[in-house]
Amino acid sequence: MARDRLPAAKLYAVLEREFRKRRPGACNTCRVPLPYWSGSPDEVSANWRFGTPALCEHGCHLVMAELLTELWTHYDIEAWPTS
Numbered sequence: 001m002a003r004d005r006l007p008a009a010k011l012y013a014v015l016e017r018e019f020r021k022r023r024p025g026a027c028n029t030c031r032v033p034l035p036y037w038s039g040s041p042d043e044v045s046a047n048w049r050f051g052t053p054a055l056c057e058h059g060c061h062l063v064m065a066e067l068l069t070e071l072w073t074h075y076d077i078e079a080w081p082t083s
Contacts, residue, residue, distance in 0.1 A: 003076040011035045011077055015067065022063050030060035037077050048077040
């Protein structure tokens with residue numbers, strides 16, 4: 001599956017932008033956790049994750065879970081240079 005490869009900062013910007021579009025209007029405090037590189041377990045999985053979001057009484061943590069599963073199919077994170 002072909003995905004766009006983005007630096008971590010750009011991927012975070014995409015995640016935050018998409019989250020702001022979808023988050024419940026009653027919450028103005030939740031933010032998406034920073035994405036980090038994580039080796040892909042197989043050929044179809046993305047190579048990134050983000051930390052566990054805090055539970056939110058407005059359901060932001062559920063919006064983030066949905067966002068993660070959707071964007072995993074569109075983006076990979078660029079690996080850090082090794083030298």
